[in-house]
Amino acid sequence: MKTNVITIKNANEKTMQDIENQAYRLSERNWRRRNVWESSEASKAAKNSRDKLxxxxxxxxxxxxxxxxxxxxxxxxxxxxxxxxxxxxxxxxSPSVGQSLKFASPFCIESFLDKPDQVLAILNA
Incomplete structure (x- = not known):
């Protein structure tokens, strides 16, 4: 008898694409937001500050x-x-060694981590 296993994605488990999409939506909402400041410079500064956050x-x-x-x-x-x-x-x-392996965008690091053999090869080199 064959059983079907269904995996349910945890609500807190997000993909990199989900994380980027959420940041994009927040940034878009930030720039569409209407401010009540008298100066457009103050409004722009506040929006830039929120964008950095x-x-x-x-x-x-x-x-x-x-x-x-x-x-x-x-x-x-x-x-x-x-x-x-x-x-x-x-x-x-590790307790005896510390090193930076790669500096890149989050998506580049994710694609690198999707190939564990390459990561382990660098660690063992």
Whole structure:
């Protein structure tokens, strides 16, 4: 007898595309928002400030998502956001060795992590 296994995606489990889409929607909503300030310069400054916060939140969420993916390959792999460069860095931090493996956009790091053999080859080199 054959049984069908159905996997249900957890509501908190997001893909990189989901995370990017959410950041895009927030940014679009930010710029469509109507402000009540007298000056258009003050309004633009507030929108730019909110945009920076949205970008930081996007990179933090992407780094958290990618760290979970990296930990499945090796428990010492982490992904950290670099807000100034608007990218993330894949790091290997064991008790004896620490090194940065790759600096790139979140989607590039995700495609790299989708090939665990390449990640392990770099770690073992």
């Amino acid at each position: 949205i970008d930081k939140a996007y990179l933090n969420a992407a780094a958290k998502h990618l760290t979970e993916k990296a930990r499945a390959i090796n428990s010492y792999l982490t992904v950290r956001p670099l807000h100034d460069a608007f990218c993330v860095v894949l790091e290997y931090n």
